[in-house]
Amino acid sequence: xxxxxxxxxxxxxxxxxxxxxxxxxxxxxxxxxxxxxxxxxxxxxxxxxxxxxxxxxxxxxxxxxxxxxxxxxxxxxxxxxxxxxxxxxxxxxxxxxxxxxxxxxxxxxxxxxxxxxxxxxxxxxxxxxxxxxxxxxxxxxxxxxxxxxxxxxxxxxxxxxxxxxxxxxxxxxxxxxxxxxxxxxxxxxxxxxxxxxxxxxxxxxxxxxxxxxxxxxxxxxxxxxxxxxxxxxxxxxxxxxxxxxxxxxxxxxxxxxxxxxxxxxxxxxxxxxxxxxxxxxxxxxxxxxxxxxxxxxxxxxxxxxxxxxxxxxxxxxxxxxxxxxxxxxxxxxxxxxxxxxxxxxxxxxxxxxxxxxxxxxxxxxxxxxxxxxxxxxxxxxxxxxxxxxxxxxxxxxxxxxx
Amino acid sequence: xxxxxxxxxxxxxxxxxxxxxxxxxxxxxxxxxxxxxxxxxxxxxxxxxxxxxxxxxxxxxxxxxxxxxxxxxxxxxxxxxxxxxxxxxxxxxxxxxxxxxxxxxxxxxxxxxxxxxxxxxxxxxxxxxxxxxxxxxxxxxxxxxxxxxxxxxxxxxxxxxxxxxxxxxxxxxxxxxxxxxxxxxxxxxxxxxxxxxxxxxxxxxxxxxxxxxxxxxxxxxxxxxxxxxxxxxxxxxxxxxxxxxxxxxxxxxxxxxxxxxxxxxxxxxxxxxxxxxxxxxxxxxxxxxxxxxxxxxxxxxxxxxxxxxxxxxxxxxxxxxxxxxxxxxxxxxxxxxxxxxxxxxxxxxxxxxxxxxxxxxxxxxxxxxxxxxxxxxxxxxxxxxxxxxxxxxxxxxxxxxx
Numbered sequence: 001x002x003x004x005x006x007x008x009x010x011x012x013x014x015x016x017x018x019x020x021x022x023x024x025x026x027x028x029x030x031x032x033x034x035x036x037x038x039x040x041x042x043x044x045x046x047x048x049x050x051x052x053x054x055x056x057x058x059x060x061x062x063x064x065x066x067x068x069x070x071x072x073x074x075x076x077x078x079x080x081x082x083x084x085x086x087x088x089x090x091x092x093x094x095x096x097x098x099x100x101x102x103x104x105x106x107x108x109x110x111x112x113x114x115x116x117x118x119x120x121x122x123x124x125x126x127x128x129x130x131x132x133x134x135x136x137x138x139x140x141x142x143x144x145x146x147x148x149x150x151x152x153x154x155x156x157x158x159x160x161x162x163x164x165x166x167x168x169x170x171x172x173x174x175x176x177x178x179x180x181x182x183x184x185x186x187x188x189x190x191x192x193x194x195x196x197x198x199x200x201x202x203x204x205x206x207x208x209x210x211x212x213x214x215x216x217x218x219x220x221x222x223x224x225x226x227x228x229x230x231x232x233x234x235x236x237x238x239x240x241x242x243x244x245x246x247x248x249x250x251x252x253x254x255x256x257x258x259x260x261x262x263x264x265x266x267x268x269x270x271x272x273x274x275x276x277x278x279x280x281x282x283x284x285x286x287x288x289x290x291x292x293x294x295x296x297x298x299x300x301x302x303x304x305x306x307x308x309x310x311x312x313x314x315x316x317x318x319x320x321x322x323x324x325x326x327x328x329x330x331x332x333x334x335x336x337x338x339x340x341x342x343x344x345x346x347x348x349x350x351x352x353x354x355x356x357x358x359x360x361x362x363x364x365x366x367x368x369x370x371x372x373x374x375x376x377x378x379x380x381x382x383x384x385x386x387x388x389x390x391x392x393x394x395x396x397x398x399x400x401x402x
Numbered sequence: 403x404x405x406x407x408x409x410x411x412x413x414x415x416x417x418x419x420x421x422x423x424x425x426x427x428x429x430x431x432x433x434x435x436x437x438x439x440x441x442x443x444x445x446x447x448x449x450x451x452x453x454x455x456x457x458x459x460x461x462x463x464x465x466x467x468x469x470x471x472x473x474x475x476x477x478x479x480x481x482x483x484x485x486x487x488x489x490x491x492x493x494x495x496x497x498x499x500x501x502x503x504x505x506x507x508x509x510x511x512x513x514x515x516x517x518x519x520x521x522x523x524x525x526x527x528x529x530x531x532x533x534x535x536x537x538x539x540x541x542x543x544x545x546x547x548x549x550x551x552x553x554x555x556x557x558x559x560x561x562x563x564x565x566x567x568x569x570x571x572x573x574x575x576x577x578x579x580x581x582x583x584x585x586x587x588x589x590x591x592x593x594x595x596x597x598x599x600x601x602x603x604x605x606x607x608x609x610x611x612x613x614x615x616x617x618x619x620x621x622x623x624x625x626x627x628x629x630x631x632x633x634x635x636x637x638x639x640x641x642x643x644x645x646x647x648x649x650x651x652x653x654x655x656x657x658x659x660x661x662x663x664x665x666x667x668x669x670x671x672x673x674x675x676x677x678x679x680x681x682x683x684x685x686x687x688x689x690x691x692x693x694x695x696x697x698x699x700x701x702x703x704x705x706x707x708x709x710x711x712x713x714x715x716x717x718x719x720x721x722x723x724x725x726x727x728x729x730x731x732x733x734x735x736x737x738x739x740x741x742x743x744x745x746x747x748x749x750x751x752x753x754x755x756x757x758x759x760x761x762x763x764x765x766x767x768x769x770x771x772x773x774x775x776x777x778x779x780x781x782x783x784x785x786x787x788x789x790x791x792x793x794x795x796x797x798x799x800x801x802x803x804x
Contacts, residue, residue: 016574018567041800045574055800068793074570076795081575098803165420165703168476172418172447173483177699196705271673271696293698294673297579301567303598304707304790388706391470393478398443398457401500 026318175289203234428720577691605636
């Protein structure tokens with residue numbers, strides 16, 4: 001079996017992660033080992049950079065620079081959310097052919113896999129012998145087939161560290177605390193808040209994800225119950241929670257407020273869902289201290305919050321993608337298979353198996369509508385690694401003196 | 403000079419910090435060295451715990467437990483925001499006298515110093531020989547006299563790390579990013595975002611604090627200018643920004659929206675100011691991608707984001723407070739004096755010099771209404787310490803092929 005001689009093009013797509021550049025560097029350093037590869041190019045701002053022929057030459061960047069970039073959050077090449085049609089693909093191919101690209105690596109999530117699949121179909125139609133490798137990344141962990149996605153572990157570490165901290169903050173000034181976590185369809189990230197918990201009385205006490213219907217009156221009741229038991233309540237909630245009819249809770253609560261005030265409430269603000277949930281608790285209970293945070297972009301880009309396992313695997317999926325590409329006439333998506341507790345292997349799966357599919361949390365990861373299971377904890381723990389150690393004071397109460 | 407023999411009582415007050423328990427542990431371990439001190443008590447939930455005689459015995463807690471608690475964010479004893487009147491003080495003293503308290507340590511901020519001052523005046527009136535030591539803490543860094551406050555450095559590290567990360571996030575998916583930072587009167591924390599910046603083109607590009615009047619039309623113009631120059635713009639803004647008349651910007655923008663929609667917009671949501679600023683940019687420019695985060699409680703309690711200098715000094719102010727207390731008939735607030743770049747000494751200052759006073763950023767820390775000075779960077783850098791290293795790709799552009 002002979003491999004082609006030509007150039008490599010790498011692009012990054014979709015939302016950045018804390019370790020997506022590990023994959024970029026993994027591809028570059030592995031590609032350099034292959035004499036069949038002459039040049040290694042990067043597309044600026046994803047596939048849009050291919051379209052516009054905005055390319056960077058990565059062939060000879062120093063390893064020192066690469067290793068620093070690998071530790072830098074977010075997509076070093078720039079990103080984009082374009083979805084190419086036939087015309088878009090055609091233009092991309094014109095540019096790629098001019099630069100003798102025979103291997104195209106796209107580091108991306110669901111949408112990235114879809115783009116790879118579209119490109120692959122189009123390349124076949126056009127008899128362009130292009131090998132397309134999808135290198136997985138997404139903090140949402142919602143990619144099909146793979147056990148988990150690079151980027152998720154570090155974001156989950158951020159979420160767990162945040163809840164570990166706010167648990168103590170809320171314990172010292174008791175009340176209700178709601179943390180709104182990214183995740184429109186899958187709740188893996190929100191569910192990871194559970195790792196912040198050490199003791200039964202610690203938060204998060206309630207976890208709501210998009211996989212389970214969210215009923216506002218149940219939510220109020222749940223919070224009341226926890227508050228009665230512990231004198232406080234910490235809630236982790238996904239931005240994408242919906243009711244039984246699939247209506248986003250943010251839209252539903254906004255409607256109620258709109259109706260009350262005859263006003264025009266915008267849904268766009270990212271703090272919106274949290275504020276509405278907090279107002280709901282304030283208006284439906286006699287709990288006065290209700291606080292809310294929407295974690296926003298920090299959860300995917302905070303400098304210095306990286307899971308070692310995640311960083312290592314993000315590097316490896318990049319390296320593996322090159323090895324798969326060099327192994328013959330293949331296209332596909334690199335998938336992570338968990339083979340023991342804790343070891344992984346890498347497989348190449350068909351692009352069509354990943355493209356356009358969204359994985360959500362399976363039933364066994366829940367014990368109820370508002371709490372995750374031990375199975376989920378076992379699943380997520382090795383991906384996140386060690387968290388900062390914390391402790392309560394082990395002090396005895398002093399007897400009151402009459 | 404003879405010192406009294408009796409017991410110590412420690413309380414924590416106000417908003418927690420990442421290192422406030424270092425001060426608690428500093429007091430406990432230093433107090434244990436003194437044979438004149440028999441028992442070391444802690445008040446649960448601040449001075450309310452004194453009022454209610456809810457005390458913990460800290461005399462013999464293991465050093466292992468204490469050292470773990472020292473690294474745990476938030477107030478291990480619990481906190482409160484009560485402001486005692488004469489009656490409250492009287493009841494506190496009754497409890498304290500019963501337990502033979504002769505040294506009272508309150509770890510707190512501005513309000514804590516005020517409480518200490520009130521207690522001190524009342525103790526004098528009642529001829530209660532109680533020594534009151536205020537041990538400084540606040541993430542806002544707005545305490546009078548002291549060069550800086552324990553708790554600030556770690557929160558500033560969180561802010562700087564957050565902006566270091568979102569700078570790269572925003573570079574990969576360009577647009578406007580607004581980060582809303584804690585600080586009602588002083589902008590030290592918001593200004594610390596500048597440490598996230600490495601190169602001229604990096605964010606934050608604009609920094610707005612309560613010390614400078616915030617004009618909405620200037621803000622829009624500033625953002626437009628930066629966006630034209632760099633194709634993106636990162637803004638750090640304090641929650642407490644006001645206009646020239648001292649009107650909070652959140653209230654002002656809300657009024658405009660209220661007027662537009664004849665609706666009833668609540669000011670309470672913590673994401674409110676950010677959402678309004680983002681809407682203002684969207685409505686006043688043709689920039690489509692505008693994102694906003696309100697950092698919220700994470701900035702003071704995130705587990706794992708601690709400045710080493712801050713942790714060390716938080717421990718030392720606790721220890722120093724005990725040493726001052728044991729040095730004779732004194733009351734006061736422990737103050738940090740910067741003696742060189744970078745070394746500090748500790749002084750005891752009168753409670754009245756700190757109580758009820760708010761320090762804001764001096765003029766020399768600004769170069770304009772929207773940017774801080776080199777002087778500020780020199781001031782804040784040693785307090786925060788090293789940040790995670792990051793880098794851009796050093797890659798050459800590839801020539802376009804005709």
